[in-house]
Amino acid sequence: MAGISADQALGIDIGGTGIKGGLVDLTKGELIGERFRLDTPQPATPDAVAETVGKVAQSFSFDGACGVDFPGVVLNGVVQTAANMDKAWIGTSLADTVGPKLAGPGFYLNDADAAGLAEARYGAGRGHRGLVVTVTFGTGIGIALIHDGKLVPNAELGHIEIDGHDAEHKAAASARERDGLSWEHWAKRASKYLVTLENLIWPELIILGGGISKKPDKWVPLLKTRTPLAVAQLINNAGIVGSALAANEAALDRRVTPAGPSPH
Known part of the structure; x- marks a missing residue:
């Protein structure tokens, strides 16, 4: 070819x-x-x-x-x-x-x-206009900003400071394992992060990704945000x-x- x-x-x-x-x-x-x-x-x-x-x-x-x-x-x-x-x-x-x-x-x-662009075009964000944010919860917190289908690159918003801490130190999926947190306790941290994020940039959709999104039933229903949430579809x-x-x-x-x- x-x-x-x-x-x-x-x-x-x-x-x-x-x-x-x-x-x-x-x-x-x-x-x-x-x-x-x-x-x-x-x-x-x-x-x-x-x-x-x-x-x-x-x-x-x-x-x-x-x-x-x-x-x-x-x-x-x-x-x-x-x-x-x-x-x-x-x-x-x-x-x-x-x-x-x-x-x-x-x-x-x-x-x-790359992952956020794929989700916005082909996955959970397909057909959505405005600002779509993909948040991957893993070892850290990865962020992708897609506005009307166009990527806004290198948004390091997983490192915003919340209560004097780097957000991903408290809210990444690795923090749940490190601190031995229940899904409920960790979801409170994740919600606090997501609310802080949405108050900064006002997205129209938040797509939740990362390895932890393979078990969405355990934590996504526990999250509290005003922005609609969707689970990533393309995963691997x-x-x-x-x-x-x-x-x-x-x-x-x-x-x-x-x-x-x-x-x-």
Whole structure:
């Protein structure tokens, strides 16, 4: 397969334990065939991770647009934070390290942003206008802001301060396990976080994701917010699908954007 397609792209999701990829049908937001996964190398240095990403990409023999998401803030393809990866990533260009391992044009973004974009377009947020926020409760709290289908990248709102604490230290799913909390007790913390968030940005829908969303009946009914809540639908494939979508749209934008005025 060659060139830029309007309905297919490759998505690769870099995680702290695994790197997985899949070819995505962008008309449906679904994988074409099986996804391919390799363990994240330890230590997860830029060169080692890039090699693994390359192996994942090569398994699909696809030279169209490829999106790669990373667990950290990504600005213009450069990693700014790397909480669960090797610190050598900070200041490293994904385009320079991972790009040469890809057969087609690459696009790079934050992992929570990729998942949120997928949910807004194909999952629980499909058809919603205005501001849709995806909140992933996991080791930390990941946030994705989607306004009228467009991503507002790198929203680190999982770190807002509540009662003198970083919010994710108290309200992440890991905090429930660490502090031995009941679902009811943890849901009070999660509600306090969500209410603080909605008072800051006034979303029209909050999508709840992360590993904990596999057991929504245990905690979602306990949450108290004014904003409508929905449970994420794509779960394990959200990062792959969102990365592929972002890469395809970026590639198409580059292809159709008219050239600027000629210099005089």
